[in-house]
Structures are given as C-alpha cells and as structure tokens.
Amino acid sequence: MLFLPSWATDCLKRRDHELKGPLALYERIKGGLRLAALDAEAARMGLRVGQNLADARAMLPGLTVREIDRPLLEAIFADFADWHSNASPLVAVMQDVTAFGDLVLDITGVAHLFGGERPMLRLLLSRLRDLGYTVAGAIAPTIGAAWAVSHFARSQVVEADALEAILDALPVNALRLSDSQSSGLIHMGLRSIGQIRGRDRKALQARFGVSLLERLDQAYGLLEERMTPRLPLAERYAERRFADPIGLMDDVLMCAQDLAVQLGLRLETEGLGGQTFHLFLYRVDHKVMALSVNSARLTRDPHHIAKLFSNRSERLEGEYDPGFGIDMIRLAVSSIGVLDAAQMGAFNTEDGIEDLDQLQDRMSSRLGTLAVLRTQFVASHIPERAVRLVPALVHEPAAPPPVAELTRPLRLLPVPEPIAINAEVPDGLPASMIWRRVAYRLLKASGPERLGAEWWRTGQRLQLVPPPVPKKPEPGEKPEPPPHIPDLALFDPEAMTRDYYMAEDGEGRRFWIYRQGLEGETRWYLHGFFA
Amino acid sequence: MSAPDRQQRIAALRDTIADIEKKPALAEAFAQPVVESSGFPVLAGGLSQEIFTDERRHAGAVLGFALGQARSLVTQRRPAVIYLQLSKDGQEMGLPYGPGLVSFGFNPDALVLVRPANMAELLWAAEEALACKAVAAVVADIAEHHKILDFTASRRLNLRASSTGCSIYLLRYGTRREASAAQLRWRLTPTRSARKRFDPLAPGAPRWRAQLEKGTLLKQQTEWLLGWTQNGFTTLDAAHRLAPQAPLSGAVPAQLGHRLPQTA
Numbered sequence: 001m002l003f004l005p006s007w008a009t010d011c012l013k014r015r016d017h018e019l020k021g022p023l024a025l026y027e028r029i030k031g032g033l034r035l036a037a038l039d040a041e042a043a044r045m046g047l048r049v050g051q052n053l054a055d056a057r058a059m060l061p062g063l064t065v066r067e068i069d070r071p072l073l074e075a076i077f078a079d080f081a082d083w084h085s086n087a088s089p090l091v092a093v094m095q096d097v098t099a100f101g102d103l104v105l106d107i108t109g110v111a112h113l114f115g116g117e118r119p120m121l122r123l124l125l126s127r128l129r130d131l132g133y134t135v136a137g138a139i140a141p142t143i144g145a146a147w148a149v150s151h152f153a154r155s156q157v158v159e160a161d162a163l164e165a166i167l168d169a170l171p172v173n174a175l176r177l178s179d180s181q182s183s184g185l186i187h188m189g190l191r192s193i194g195q196i197r198g199r200d201r202k203a204l205q206a207r208f209g210v211s212l213l214e215r216l217d218q219a220y221g222l223l224e225e226r227m228t229p230r231l232p233l234a235e236r237y238a239e240r241r242f243a244d245p246i247g248l249m250d251d252v253l254m255c256a257q258d259l260a261v262q263l264g265l266r267l268e269t270e271g272l273g274g275q276t277f278h279l280f281l282y283r284v285d286h287k288v289m290a291l292s293v294n295s296a297r298l299t300r301d302p303h304h305i306a307k308l309f310s311n312r313s314e315r316l317e318g319e320y321d322p323g324f325g326i327d328m329i330r331l332a333v334s335s336i337g338v339l340d341a342a343q344m345g346a347f348n349t350e351d352g353i354e355d356l357d358q359l360q361d362r363m364s365s366r367l368g369t370l371a372v373l374r375t376q377f378v379a380s381h382i383p384e385r386a387v388r389l390v391p392a393l394v395h396e397p398a399a400p401p402p403v404a405e406l407t408r409p410l411r412l413l414p415v416p417e418p419i420a421i422n423a424e425v426p427d428g429l430p431a432s433m434i435w436r437r438v439a440y441r442l443l444k445a446s447g448p449e450r451l452g453a454e455w456w457r458t459g460q461r462l463q464l465v466p467p468p469v470p471k472k473p474e475p476g477e478k479p480e481p482p483p484h485i486p487d488l489a490l491f492d493p494e495a496m497t498r499d500y501y502m503a504e505d506g507e508g509r510r511f512w513i514y515r516q517g518l519e520g521e522t523r524w525y526l527h528g529f530f531a
Numbered sequence: 532m533s534a535p536d537r538q539q540r541i542a543a544l545r546d547t548i549a550d551i552e553k554k555p556a557l558a559e560a561f562a563q564p565v566v567e568s569s570g571f572p573v574l575a576g577g578l579s580q581e582i583f584t585d586e587r588r589h590a591g592a593v594l595g596f597a598l599g600q601a602r603s604l605v606t607q608r609r610p611a612v613i614y615l616q617l618s619k620d621g622q623e624m625g626l627p628y629g630p631g632l633v634s635f636g637f638n639p640d641a642l643v644l645v646r647p648a649n650m651a652e653l654l655w656a657a658e659e660a661l662a663c664k665a666v667a668a669v670v671a672d673i674a675e676h677h678k679i680l681d682f683t684a685s686r687r688l689n690l691r692a693s694s695t696g697c698s699i700y701l702l703r704y705g706t707r708r709e710a711s712a713a714q715l716r717w718r719l720t721p722t723r724s725a726r727k728r729f730d731p732l733a734p735g736a737p738r739w740r741a742q743l744e745k746g747t748l749l750k751q752q753t754e755w756l757l758g759w760t761q762n763g764f765t766t767l768d769a770a771h772r773l774a775p776q777a778p779l780s781g782a783v784p785a786q787l788g789h790r791l792p793q794t795a
Binding site: 352359360387445 | 588589590591592594595596598599608609610611618621622624625626627628629630631632633634635636639640642643644645646647648652655656659660663664665666720721722723724727730732733734737738759
C-alpha cells in the first residue's frame with residue numbers, strides 16, 4: 001500500500017513549476033467553497049480538508065488556491081497507478097476514501113525481484129520522493145492493515161505475527177470508517193482498534209452497522225478483501241527495457257515483433273496459445289499506453305500477432321503520443337488455452353477456416369471489431385429483428401435460418417423510409433409510389449403478407465432513458481421535484497401491424513414496401529430491394 | 532479464319548511483341564470460360580469484373596448478379612465471400628439481408644460484411660481479402676466515384692486476384708466510366724420479372740439484361756438476357772430481347788508514365 005497524502009497538490013506542482021508556497025485546492029460544495037486538498041506546508045499551518053475557503057485565507061494570507069478538477073486528477077492518478085505495474089502486475093486504485101491518493105500493489109511473489117520486501121518498499125518510496133511526492137507506504141498481510149499502517153504509522157513492513165500488536169495500537173480511524181461511525185466510537189470512549197476488538201460483536205453491529213465489523217475482519221485477515229487490478233491480468237508476458245527511451249511507432253512495432261517471438265517460444269514449450277494480446281508501452285513520464293488485439297482462435301504465431309499490432313497501430317493516428325519516450329515495452333497474453341502442436345501432414349486436406357479467421361482478425365484489428373460482421377439469425381418474425389449483425393470474431397450458436405420459401409429482399413434498409421402510395425381501390429394493391437422524390441408506376445405487386453406486432457408487449461411502455469434514482473433530501477433541504485421525462489406512447493400491437501407487399505415497376509425494379517397500422521392512420525414505408 | 536483462331540493468333544502476336552519490347556505478358560490473362568447448357572458462361576476464379584448500373588436504385592439487381600456468379604465459386608476450401616461497403620452508404624444502399632439471401636439461394640453464413648470508414652481502408656481490406664486462401668470472392672459495393680480508385684488501384688486488385696484465384700466484383704453506379712484494369716465490364720439493367728405461375732399480377736423470378744462493355748466471352752457475344760432459378764442463371768432467347776439501349780461513351784484511357792493508353 002502506498003499512501004500519497006498530498007498527491008493532488010504535488011502533481012499540480014510538478015506540472016506547473018510556478019506554483020509555490022502553501023497550496024490548497026478548493027471545491028464547490030452546496031454553494032460554499034471548501035478545501036478539498038492541501039499540500040504538506042498548508043497542513044502544517046493548521047489548515048484541514050473541508051474547511052471554508054474564506055477561513056483558510058484569513059488564517060494564511062499567503063495561501064495559493066486553485067479549483068480542483070477531479071476528473072482530470074483521477075485520470076492522471078490512474079496513469080500513475082498503471083506506471084507502478086513495473087513493480088508488480090497487480091495494481092489497483094483504492095477509492096474507499098478518495099478517488100486518488102491510495103495505491104494498492106499485490107506484491108505476492110514479486111518482492112524477491114527487488115531483493116526482499118524491505119528493499120522493495122525503500123525503492124518504491126525513494127523513487128517517488130525523488131520526484132517530489134510526499135509518500136508513505138506499508139507492506140502488510142492484508143489490505144486493511146496496510147492501509148491503516150501507511151496512514152497512521154511510519155512506513156514499515158508488517159510481519160504476519162506482529163500484525164495484531166501493531167493494529168491494536170492504532171486509532172479507530174485507521175479502519176476506513178465513515179465520519180459518523182468513527183465519531184460515535186470516540187464518543188463511546190473507544191479510541192484504539194484493540195479496544196473494539198474485545199467488545200461484543202452483536203452490540204457493535206446493532207449500533208454501527210455491519211460495515212464496521214467487515215472492516216475490522218478485513219484488517220485482521222479474517223475476511224478476504226479483493227482488489228480490482230486496473231490492467232488486465234496477464235499470466236505470461238515478455239518485456240524489454242531500453243537504456244535510452246524510444247519514440248517511433250516503427251521501433252515499437254519491431255520490438256513488439258521480437259517480443260512476440262519470445263512469447264511464442266514460451267507458449268510453444270508449454271503447449272499453450274492465447275487469444276488476447278496486450279502491448280503496454282511505459283513512458284518515462286509515468287504514463288502507460290495499452291494496445292489490445294483479439295484473435296478469433298488460440299494462436300502463438302508471432303507473425304500473426306505482430307501483424308495484428310501493426311494493423312491496430314494504423315487506427316491510432318493522432319492518439320499515439322510517446323511523450324518524452326518509452327523506456328519499457330511489455331507484451332502480455334491473456335485468455336490462454338491449450339493449443340497442441342499440429343503436425344504438418346502430407347495428406348491433410350487443407351481447409352481454409354484458419355486462414356479465414358486470421359483474415360478476420362487482421363481486418364478487425366485495423367477497421368475495428370464492429371466493422372467486420374456476420375449475419376446471425378434470431379427467432380423473431382419482425383424482419384429487422386430476425387437478423388442481427390454480430391462481430392465476425394464472435395462464435396456463438398444462433399437460431400436456425402428461415403425457410404427459403406419466404407419472400408424476403410436481398411437488401412434491407414436499416415431504417416425503413418417513408419413513401420407515398422396510391423392504390424386504385426381502397427386496400428388494393430399499390431399502383432404508384434413516390435420514394436426519395438421520384439414517382440414510380442407499380443405494374444406488378446403481390447401481397448399482403450401480414451406480420452403482426454409482438455402482442456406480448458401490449459400495454460407496455462418503452463423507456464428510452466431509465467429515470468434517475470431520487471436522492472434522499474438532506475435535513476433542512478427541500479426535496480427536488482423529479483425531472484419531467486415525457487412518456488412514450490403505450491405499445492399498441494394493432495397500430496404496429498404491418499402488411500408487406502412486393503412491388504415491381506415498369507423497368508423491373510422490385511421493392512419491398514409495407515403499410516403500418518390496421519385502421520385509421522396508416523403509413524407506408526419502403527424496407528428493401530429484391531434482386 | 533474463325534473467331535477463336537483469330538484470337539489465338541492475336542494473343543501469340545501480342546506475346547511476340549511483348550518479348551520484343553522486353554515487357555512481360557499481362558499476368559492477368561484469363562482462361563476461356565466453361566459454357567453450361569443454360570447458356571451463360573461460368574467464369575473461373577481470379578477474375579476482376581466491374582458491374583456498372585446506371586442508377587443507385589438498381590442496387591438490389593447488381594448485388595443479385597454478383598452473388599449469383601460468386602455462388603458458383605464457393606467451395607469447401609474457399610468457404611467465404613467478403614462483402615465490402617463504406618459504413619456511410621449503409622442506409623442509402625441497404626445492407627445484404629440474411630433471410631433474403633436464403634430465399635435468393637445464397638448461404639448467408641458464407642457472407643462476411645466488412646464496413647470500412649473510408650475508401651483507402653476499403654481498398655486495403657479488398658486486397659487483404661483477395662490474398663486470403665479461404666475467400667472465394669470479394670464483392671465491393673462502391674456507391675460513388677472515388678479519386679483513389681484509379682487505374683493503378685484497380686490494376687493492383689487485378690494482379691492480386693489473378694495470382695490467388697479469388698474473384699473480385701466491383702459494383703459501380705452511374706454512366707461515367709473511368710480507366711480501369713478490370714478484365715470484364717458489365718452494364719447491368721434490371722428488366723421486368725418472369726411471369727409467376729398462377730398469379731400474373733405478382734412479380735416472379737428476377738431478370739437482368741447484361742451487356743458486356745469490355746473484354747470478350749463466347750464468340751464476341753455482348754448481350755444476354757438472364758433469368759434466375761435456384762440452380763443458377765438461365766439465358767432467355769432472342770424473342771425476349773429488348774430494344775437496344777443508347778451506347779455510352781467508353782472509358783477515358785489512363786495516362787500512365789509512358790503515355791501509352793492501357794485500356795479499351
């Protein structure tokens with residue numbers, strides 16, 4: 001666990017060297033301007049988070065203030081977190097207390113690479129301190145304990161047998177409690193964690209809720225706590241570090257090909273293949289760029305992998321920004337499965353399925369997965385719902401194809417276009433049509449083929465946007481009236497029933513048109529073209 | 532001298548001239564087609580064809596003609612047909628529709644739809660698809676004229692197609708003809724459909740009128756009236772012939788580096 005108490009201000013100071021002296025970031029909360037983050041100097045002067053900005057200015061006339069930009073800071077912190085994956089592959093941002101400031105690294109099985117836990121912690125802390133960040137850190141058997149120690153004790157490595165002794169002495173705030181919980185506990189005279197641990201659990205739960213007990217158990221390791229790593233978990237990877245940072249995309253791709261060969265050899269010795277490949281580019285200025293490509297089938301073919309990345313990079317264009325250079329590249333593979341070595345036989349009949357999959361991979365990696373599509377049938381009688389276009393890489397069972405006897409057009413318009421139709425007799429075959437401002441005389445027509453709407457939706461209301469959950473009004477605040485969202489009309493199957501006609505004009509153009517609605521207001525649409 | 536004889540002589544003479552000029556013979560010379568009993572030639576793979584139609588509202592007819600030809604190329608070894616269309620043209624031209632393919636007689640599982648964002652990517656995708664050993668045919672639906680699709684680009688596609696044996700059909704619209712290296716150029720117009728049994732008012736099986744504007748097939752025959760059955764194309768006899776259409780002006784020859792026109 002790494003704790004960066006004044007990361008927000010440190011980060012701004014690094015970005016803008018003009019910022020000097022005590023710095024505070026404020027936030028607009030309910031009309032008041034309150035402090036949201038402080039640097040070390042301001043904190044030493046007695047300011048605290050949540051204070052009124054005017055009070056703070058009065059206490060400290062030389063204070064520099066800026067408005068906080070939370071989304072920007074969160075994004076930068078996420079990049080900062082990703083950069084730490086050069087120490088351990090599992091890095092998470094702990095968002096329990098604030099969206100930035102706490103980093104969790106799972107260093108199981110990693111510490112020996114840095115010469116043990118103590119040197120590793122020293123390295124992680126010192127390299128951040130060199131960059132000008134205020135940082136504290138702790139290595140402990142549980143996430144809760146590491147958080148507590150890093151926030152409320154000096155930076156240290158907590159061994160499993162010393163865990164209880166150290167935790168018992170820490171104040172109750174170290175359990176990541178809400179303000180009301182911790183103030184309630186202090187009110188009761190329970191100041192340290194050790195005091196809570198001896199109390200009756202049922203009474204504690206009744207008074208403070210189950211979350212207190214959860215936090216307690218998580219800190220002592222009685223309850224498992226999980227972290228959500230930011231980067232996809234990769235079991236196997238190959239990486240290369242550069243003495244001098246590189247910048248050109250071509251160099252990156254060449255390196256990716258080298259790494260693909262290394263990774264391919266490793267996978268081959270283990271008899272494995274992967275489906276998803278990630279290329280992580282570690283920039284010198286603490287940012288990580290990730291490129292991911294998918295393959296339709298398990299593969300370890302370095303040429304194929306390298307080709308996918310080079311196609312993917314064509315689609316980056318302006319997004320690729322090496323900044324001051326890239327000093328490490330890692331190629332990781334996930335979705336691993338068993339891929340046995342296949343012998344090239346002299347008498348094998350070569351079917352093209354594998355080539356086709358590779359072609360689809362290459363196209364999807366350059367054009368995007370939503371640009372390479374396949375028809376999938378759905379069990380529905382509504383023409384536009386009977387078919388779904390799915391990415392060609394997806395292989396899942398679908399409904400059987402419809403029978404060939406149905407008259408269906410070769411091309412379908414994604415959205416039917418309104419037309420004007422005249423018939424010689426009411427409800428007769430259509431005789432003339434106006435579509436896209438051109439008139440057509442329809443000489444032949446057949447129909448109608450009546451397709452009823454889905455009666456099981458009768459009386460239901462379609463909702464385009466789910467209504468927001470009403471907020472609980474704070475005491476002393478007027479409850480807000482819910483925003484007005486106009487309702488769509490109730491679904492009426494009669495009004496949506498369609499009569500389809502196939503019509504042909506004098507020059508042999510064949511159209512698929514339909515009339516919507518049974519009685520009253522009926523409308524005509526053009527839906528497709530026949531061969 | 533009969534026509535095939537003469538063609539052979541001309542081909543031999545061309546080779547001689549190419550030898551003299553130290554230029555290789557055209558790589559994309561194609562084998563003579565097999566004529567089925569129905570009368571319409573079944574073309575082998577590796578051809579590049581342009582299928583022109585005068586108006587965009589004939590989009591259904593050209594797609595039917597291209598898929599009807601591509602269907603005979605699909606085999607166990609080459610199971611796929613790639614359909615390319617710019618993503619912005621989807622609403623105007625319509626997308627191939629699965630149940631419609633089934634009723635036309637084309638297996639919808641064989642068709643892969645590719646929708647690139649611009650013409651350069653479409654040409655890239657066409658070339659990649661042509662290079663693939665598992666693709667039987669590529670159908671590129673190009674609604675507009677694009678500057679990037681010039682003689683050089685079509686020659687590239689042509690060479691790629693003839694080297695791998697995968698056919699490409701370029702569906703084009705309008706009456707303007709540009710220089711291109713395609714071996715065959717069709718002008719296709721839909722015509723009144725066949726009579727439907729038991730229902731004279733209803734449209735029947737589709738019919739097309741196909742005029743060969745460039746390239747030669749079958750003893751210089753340049754015009755066919757085609758019908759469609761589940762087994763493939765049928766040709767209709769001269770009694771069904773329509774009045775001749777006004778001819779279009781030919782393609783503008785491409786100006787290449789050595790100033791020799793390369794197209795008919």
